[in-house]
Each structure stands twice: as structure tokens, then as C-alpha cells.
Amino acid sequence: MSNSSTRKPFLTKPSTVAVLLVLALGAWGWNWWQMSRTAPLRTRMEAGQQFLQAGNSAAAAREWQEAVKLAPDNAEAWQLLSDSYIATENWKAALHALQQLERLQPDTPNLYGNMALCATRLGDIDAIERYAEAEVKHSPNNVAALQVLLQVLTSRGEVQKRTRYARHWLKLQPQNPDALAQLADVLVTQGLHREALPLLNNLLTLAPGFAPAYAMRGAARYSTDSSSKGLPLAQGDLLKAVQLNPSDNQSRLTLARIFIRKREAARAIPHLEAIERSADPGLTYMVEMANAYQQLRQPEKAIAVRRRFAAAEKQGYEISVLRSRVSNHPDDFDNNLKLGLLLLQSSNPLGVEEYLNKARQLRPQDPRVKDALQQLESSYVSHLQSGLRALEKRQSNEVNKHIRKAMLLRPNDARTQDAVARVAQNSGGAVDLNQAGNGAPAPKVSSTPNIVAAPNIVAAPNASQR
Amino acid sequence: MACRGAVSAPRRGNLTPTNETSCVSPEVNKVTRIIPTCMRFINSLVALALTACLLASVAGCTRPSSTRTANSMRDQASPITGEHAGNTSAILGAALFEDVAAAAGLKFRHQVGDTGRYYFIETTPPGCAFFDYNNDDYLDVFLVQSGKIEAQGRKTGLHCALFRNNRDGTFTDVTPGSGIDKDLGYGQGVAVGDYDNDGYDDLLVTSYKALHLFRNSRGSGQFQDVTTGMGLNSLPNLNYPTSAAFGDFDNDGRLDLYVCLYTAWSLETNESCRNEQGKLDYCSPLLYEPEPDRLFHNTGKKFVDVSAKAGITKSKGRSLAVSFLDYDNDKRQDIFVANDLSANLLWRNNGNGTFTEKAIDAGSAFGENGRPMAGMGIAIADYDHSGYESMYVTNFSERPNILFRNMGSGFFEDATATAQLGTTHLKFLSFGCEFFDYDADGWSDLITNNGHVQAHQEQRSPDILHEQRKQLLHNDGKGSFHEIEDAASLGDLSTPTIGRGLAVGDYNNDGRIDILASGQNVESQLFQNRVLNKNHWISFKTIGTRSNRNGLHAHLAIKAGGVRQTATVRAGSSYLSVSDRRVYFGLGKAQRVDEVVIRWPSGQRDILKNLQADTFYTITETRGVTKRQAAKKTT
Secondary structure (H helix, E strand, O other): OOOOOOOOOHHHOHHHHHHHHHHHHHHHHHHHHHHHHHHHHHHHHHHHHHHHHOOOHHHHHHHHHHHHHHOOOOHHHHHHHHHHHHHOOOHHHHHHHHHHHHHHOOOOOOHHHHHHHHHHHHOOHHHHHHHHHHHHHHOOOOHHHHHHHHHHHHHHOOOHHHHHHHHHHHHHOOOOHHHHHHHHHHHHHOOOHHHHHHHHHHHHHHOOOOHHHHHHHHHHHHHHOOOOOHHHHHHHHHHHHHHHOOOOHHHHHHHHHHHHHOOOHHHHHHHHHHHHHOOOOOOHHHHHHHHHHHHOOOHHHHHHHHHHHHHHHHHHHHHHHHHHHHHHOOOOHHHHHHHHHHHHHOOOOOOHHHHHHHHHHHOOOOHHHHHHHHHHHHHHHHHHHHHHHHHHOOOHHHHHHHHHHHHHHOOOOHHHHHHHHHHHHHOOOOOOOOOOOOOOOOOOOOOOOOHHHHHHHHOHHHHHHO | OOOOOOEOOOEOOEOOEOOOOOOOOHHHHHHHHHOHHHHHHHHHHHHHHHOHHHHHHHOOOOOOOOOOOOOOOOOOOOOOOOOOHHHOHHHHOOOOEEEOOOOOOOOOEOOOOOOOOOOHHHHOOOOEEEEOOOOOOOOEEEEOOOOOHHHOOOOOOOOOEEEEEOOOOOEEEOOOOOOOOOOOOOEEEEEEEOOOOOOOOEEEEEEOOEEEEEEEOOOOOOEEEOOOOOOOOOOOOOOOEEEEEEEOOOOOOOOEEEEEEOOOOOHHHOOOEEOOOOOEEOOOHHHOOOOOOEEEEEOOOOEEEOHHHHOHHHOOOOEEEEEEEOOOOOOOOEEEEEEEOOOOEEEEEOOOOOEEEOHHHHOOOOOHHHOOOEOOOEEEEOOOOOOOOEEEEOOOOOOOOEEEEEOOOOOEEEOOOOOOOOOOOOOOOEEEEEEEOOOOOOOOEEEEEEEOOOOOHHHHOOOOOOEEOOEEEEEOOOOOEEEEOOHHHHHHHHOOEOEEEEEEEOOOOOOOOEEEEEEOOOEOEEEEEOOOOOOEEEEEEEEOOOOOOOOOOOEEEEEEOOEEEEEEOOOOEEOOEEOOOOEEEEEEOOOEEEEEEEEOOOOOEEEEEEEEOOEEEEEEOOOEEEEEEEOOOOO
């Protein structure tokens, strides 16, 4: 055997050639398969883009719906689809698409912001908070997301988190009046008046016409310094707050308390009477009115007011008792019905629809429930119509009174939402459906803890410009 | 201002607002232009206004109550007539109060019997009493026991306890063989009064569905159960008695009895409730109907239920505390009742055996902002030297205890804020409370015993604890009270417990008022007053001859150092508890009392002149001082 036997080059070996050929074929086949698989996806996605550019969001959405069917794990497709849903205001579908995108690509910029937007439109407060907070965590400097989160937290009466995020916002924008107002508000809510006072001083330098800041500073001064030097300062702030916003019942109430404390009850009476005339006077003013009359040595008037108060309070007490019982026994027909009927007669019928519907669910044929629901509907319609008529006549107090009542009677009714929208559009800001009554421990920038009130907070600079 | 505007079709992940009326500040707008997506949030608020927000706006969402703690004001406090304790003990670095219960042999642990089933009745006990059962002029102690409510009617071996004062700062448990050493059921409170005018204080214990009246066998240490004989056995519709007080409403010289009834709760009607976290916890009292209180007239032979005849059944509330007082100075004993989640009651004595409810008219029915209080305990004193007795009523956490200042014309004003009491209490849930001049500066201070009712309270609000320290509030003599918060000064008062009953009295006769406190599942506490200032004082024990033997309702007015003070002899206040009946006046720097005018319920007026301070006096109606005793040195 010769060592010189010639060896064929590796690449010329038939077996090698065959293997390479097979590999090449495989690669080509894979590529072909991939191309054939994704071609429709690309086509769909590109078609969607073209439709979008042509302004046809609905058609674009259809293309991207097909695209996600073809490629359920394609993040880009879900993102395009979510955008198209948002454009067409299909919030539920948009949120679903964004949730898929979160699964696939949680770091997508503005992902949680868009999810919060959808949740907002869907009225899901829990989700708004969750997503807005996630957005803030992803983008700590995102002020708008911070604002939304703060508004939700305000609406929920959440204090700890709200304080933390308000401090964060103020750190980002130390001279922003909105941020100052937000933090001052939450501090006042907690009775942290001493910490709130310098913020309010700063806020009033930046926004000298901002009534809620005077209201808050007056309340803070009243709480922190009731000396003969402190009371006039609080009084001055509260008078300014009332001058700027005559419907600020809370400031009027605190003013009345200051006058009573200064043994100047006669000066308290006009403020208490103004509260009495307002759309939502609450009951607390009566307590101070009785005190004022007592100080003025008019015991008969004091007793009369106290008796009126006690009668009104009794109804509130009975409602509290029934609410407590229904909460513990939700399927108790009698208590649901009693509570519904009592709320129908009450000045604050919140929840009446819920309790009467529950009673109907428990005993659909009971004539008392039918009657009560009819009463509810007729009362609702009456208030709604009166409110809308008053809107046409630009009688803001009447609008406030009746539409608020309608809101309490049927908060979720489409007619209510329509009416509220009309009020927002047509009242030119003259009507604030969120104007609180009184009885709250401290005045707020946003007078009622709900998300609608939030624009009032961010409106502070504009208010100052006026 | 509302935000309006259309929103354009979104670009990918980048929603740009167009045609918007900005509702944010220019500065914010700069930021939002950088992150335009989020502007949609702001616009969306308007949409939300049409939907979910309506719910929120009308829901009357409860704003979080302020949970602030007032800054300590003790540095600002200044004595009017003498040294404030803070100027002395604090400088010395000493605690104002020290719990000496164990060292004094006052060993008693209350058992609330919590079974995990959260029986509503477990929220309220126990009470305690300072009283002198053997007339040796040293305060003895009575402590109420509860046990397991499910064990009703079965022998548990648990019983209340009576401790005799050994006059040397220690106590001996004299319960065994006393007649009190028996199971009284689920004990709540105690009342003390010499109902039979034999000169020895008798005991009434309230418990589940029962009253127990024990006649004191002339100070021998034996007590005879006379419940049945005196007509107080098996009373119908008496489910849940709490506080009780003796008083002579018809001024016939015999002590009558007022009994608070909390609710119609019974073992059979106990509800099961869960808290926000879904955990079983105690239910709201609102689930149980209130029951009208009971007024029993002492005929000399029996206690006769005159509730209906007297008009007491016309109004009802969830009653937890009661006190007799003459709020309108018409020389008739009226009755104030603190109610839980219902308007307080003020029974004005019509002078003919009937009462008219006047709390609403008089301005003492409701708490802050006109809300029904969670009224737990009552303290009464002429705290502002006005000559009229004002009332301090304890309340739930996140709400202020209320100071009803007596205006002297049959009206009260809510002086809580004026007296700087609006914010001191918000983290506490108070039960027992008393006015007492702990530093003898001549101004009545306040003490409250605190503890929450919700077992899982910390989960609801981490700042408000289930076990809480006591609160000591110093009267600055200018109409305000300032809390002494620092632990060094509070001493053992800062130990947290689930506090309930509270009584005050000078158990060691050293001229400084001490505190007895009871709580749930905790050893009873005896806080010895360690104030070391040089202020003077005077104390009066009353013995009626024409009036009731205890001299209850006798009105004392003293003049000392140019200052006039008044007080009334009382046998019931605080919560489920009884304090030292002797009337104590701090005198500040005054070493003598120029004049004492005693107005007895019988109408008799006795006037005493030029009395030496720092002395215990016994005054007998028409006879003046019949005994005097100097203070013991503080050990």
C-alpha cells in the first residue's frame, strides 16, 4: 500500500457535497417558509399603515386584527392594533391589545400611559391608578402621569401615596403652582398645617388670585394659631377666599366659627345664612348658627335651629343604621326597601337606585318596590328637566341643585352623563357640579374628592392670571 | 375650568393632543409636550366626569380624617396660681406618674374572654372603683371581671376583686369570703353609693343581663347580695347594662339609681361582621337597637323602676356613661348620658319626679359638626372657674373628644377648639376620663384611658393602634388644655393597653391625686402621682344628715388666694367606674382657704372660714368640720 495514495479534497467528496446540498436546501426551505409565513403579516401591517395614513383608522384596525391573528406574539402588531383602537376610541379593545403588548414587551415606551388612558375612558378607577402608577415608576419624570395618578388618589381619599407623589412632583417642579397646590391640599387634609403654610405662602405669591389657596391658608392658620394675633390672619384669608368664591361654604363656616370664637356672633350670621341659601348647605351650618344665636342671647332661635338640625340628623342616623344593616345582610329585602325609600326622601339620596334595584332583584313582583322605582324615575326626570331648563336660562344655582340631585339619584344613567356634559359645555364654568357643601374638616383646592375636581387643581395658574 | 378638545389619531405609542384648551399650567405644558401621550390623561378626565367620577363625586367619599398630633404645648403652659408639674418634675427628669400596682399588691388581670367569635359585648368592659368601704379614710379598690360570655350560667371561678388599702401604700385582696367572690356573669361596670344611708358605701355591679347590688355590712369586709330583695333581680329587657350611677333625683335623702343600657344585643342576636380586609371583627353598634335606660327610685325598701313614669323611656340611645349634675343651677339634679352613635341625652329634672330631654336644646347632644358622638365617658368639673360645671365627653378615634362648656344659662357651647382640644385626640379612642388637678395648681386637668375596639385596627389605619397610651392634658388656666406627650413625663401612663375604665383619687392620702385604670386582658394599673411641686391643696369628705348620707350633690365653693373654685360631690362619671368621692381642690401657692360654702341638697348652707391647706376635712351637714387629717408624706 502506498502512502502516496491520493486523497480527494474534502469538498469534492460526494458525501460532503450531498450534505452541503441538503443544508442549502434546508436553509432555502426555511427561508422560503418564513417568507411565506410572514409575507401576509407584513402585507397586513403595511396595509394597516397605508389605511392609517389615508385617515381610515377602522380599516387599519381590521388589517392589524388579522396581523395579530397571524402572529399572536408579535409585539409590533399588537402595538399598531392598540394605537388604532385608541384612535377609534375602542377603549376596551385597546386595553386588551395593550395588555398583550405588556405581556410581550413591557418596556414599550408609554405603554402604561396608554393603558391608564384606556382605563380612564372605561371609568375603571382601580386600573387608572394601577397603570398611572406603573407609568410613573417607568418614567419618574413623567409629570402628566403623576398628575393623573394624583387625581385618582385624591378621588379615593388616599393620603399616604398622594403625599409621596405630590412631594415628588414638587421636587421636579418646585415653582409649579399646581404642584404646590396639590401638596398643600394633601397636607391640609392630614392636618399638617404647619408644613402646608409655607407652601401656601409660596403658592399665593405665584398665584395671588387663587381662591382655594386663601381658603386653605385660612383654615391652616385657624388650626395652628388661634391666638388673638392668629385669628385675624385666618379671618383675612377666609374673607378673601369668600370674596373670590362666594360659594365656598367651607370657608364661610370657618369664618363663622372665628367670629363666634371672637364673641362677634353677629358677624357670623350673614355667612351662615349664605350657606343656608346655597345649593348644598349640608347640616353643619345649623350647629354654628345655633351657637351664634346662643351667643347673641337669642335662645329661642338657637333652640329652633337645633331642633331643625336634630330632625334632619335623625334621618341621616336612620340611613346610617340601615346602610350598616344592609352591608351586613345584603339580601335582606326589608332593609333594602326601607333604605331605598328613606333615601328617596333624603336630600342626599346616594345609592337609592342600588338599594331599590336590589329589592327588586329579591322580590321582583313586590308592588312597593315597583312604586318606589317609579317614584325614583319621576323624581329623577323632574330634577333632570328642571336642571336643563335652568341651564338654558343660565340659572347656575338651580342647575347645580337639580343636576346634582339627578346625579345622586341615577349616577350611571346615560341621561345623567349627557346632562353633565351639557352643563360642562354650556355653563362656561359658572356651574361647578363638584362644589362641596360643608362639613369637611378643611377646605380643599378640589372641593370634592373626585377626579372631576382635578382640573380645578391644574387650573390654578389660569386662575391666578385672571 | 374644564378641559376640552379633540384628540387626534395616535401615532405609535405617542398620542398627540390637538385643538386642545390646555388645562394645565404653561410649565406643565412644556413637560407634557415632551411626553404628549400623557396629555390624553388630562383630557380623559372630562370623559371620566361623565362616567365613573360621578359616582365618586356623589359618594360623599369620606375624606381621610386628620391624624395629626398636636405639638406638645407643655413648654407654653404656665401655672396660674401655682407651679405646674412640668416646671418641677420635668426639670428633675422624673415621671409624673408611676404604675405601682404590682408593688402595692394590686394584682388583678381582667379577662375579656375573647373567643375569636367577636361577641359584641367583648368591646366594652371593664370598670373599676376607688371607694372607702371600711370608712378608714383610705381608698380601697374594686375591679370588675368579665370572663367568657359563652360561659354564662356556668361556674368559671372568675370573679370581681376587692382590695383593702393597708394605709401604707399597699393593698390586700380581701375578695375571698367577702360575698363578692362569686361569678357575676360577664361583668361590665361598677357604681358606689350608700343606698341605705347606714354610713357605709354599697356596691352595684352591672353585667350581661343583670344588676348585682351588694350591701356593705358596716365595713366588716362582708357584702350581702341584696339584688333580689331590693327589686333589681330578673329585670325585663335589660340586656346590656353598662355604666350606672347613684344620685338623689327627688332629693328625698335616699340614693336612687340610673342604669345605662347600651343596646339590645344578646348572645342570640350577635351578628358576625368582617372588616375591610375580610377578617372577622367586632360589628358596628349600629347593627343593634338602642334600649331605653332605667331609672330606679329608692323607696327605702326597694328600688322601683320609674323609668316610664319619669319620662326616661321617651328617648333612647346607646348609653355608655352617666353622671348626675345640676347643669342649669336650679338646685335639682339633672342627668347627662353619653351615647354611642346616637345623640347624647340630657335629662332636665322637672322637680316633680319627671324629666325632660334637653340635650338638643342645650347644645350637648352632638359632637363636632353636629355629628352624633361615639360617647364613651364623661368628666365633669368647673374647669374654667366660671362657677358652672362643664362636661368633657370622650369619643371615637379620628374624632375629637368634646368639651361642652357650661354657659350658665342652661346652655352648653362646644369649646373643644377654643380649649385646644380639637386635635389632641385623633389617634386615640377614649373611654374612661376624669378632670383632676394632678399638679394642684388650682385648675382641673384631664386624663383619658384609651384603647381601640377593633381587633384588627392597625390594618385599617396603622397610625391608630389597638393598644393605646393614656392622655394627660394640662389645663393652663386660660381656657386651654395642652397635652403632655413626652414619655419621660408621662411615665407609666405611656404604656399602651386596651384601656377602658378609669378612676381618680388620692389612695395614699399624700395630697396628690392618683389614677386607677382598667383595661382588657391586662393587669389593673395604679398610677401613683409623683409630682414634686410645692403647690397646696385641700380635700373634703361630706356626710349628709338631712341630705343623703354620702352628701352627694353637695356643692362646694371655696375662696383661696383670691381665687374662687367650685365642685360638686359626685358618685358617678368616667366610664363604668367610680372615682374618689372626696372633693379635692388644688390651691397653688395659697396655704389657707379663706372660705368654704357648702350648699347641701337639703338646702342647708354651711360656711367654713380660714381652713389650713394640705388637710383632709370631713364635713358633716349642719355640724361643719368633724374630722381633719394631715397629708401623709409621699413615699
